Amino acid sequence: MREWLANPRKSKGLTHQQVADKVGIKRQYYGMIESGERTPSVTTAKRISEVLDLDWTIFFESKSNKMFLSQKQAI
Structure with missing residues (x-):
């Protein structure tokens, strides 16, 4: 779950x-x-970010970080 998305919504x-x-x-x-x-x-990321007052790039940074960590663990 993306807490960074759920928490502002809540x-x-x-x-x-x-x-x-x-x-x-x-x-x-x-x-x-x-x-x-x-x-x-x-x-869509930009629209969600406008509604929840977030930086829209976080949607993509988070995915990149997960990919990086999984690749690092595989080494």
Whole structure:
């Protein structure tokens, strides 16, 4: 789960449905993004970031960090 995404949503008192509606995506898709199952497009990341007051690049930095760590552990 992406706590860095869930925590701001919860602190704003928003549900998955409310964020999805504001962003223009389906609730199920937003849930997959928040759980880490999916990475949004740049456009969607920017929209989510506007709603939750986040830096949109964190969606991609987090994935890169996970890939780096898994590659490092494999060595």
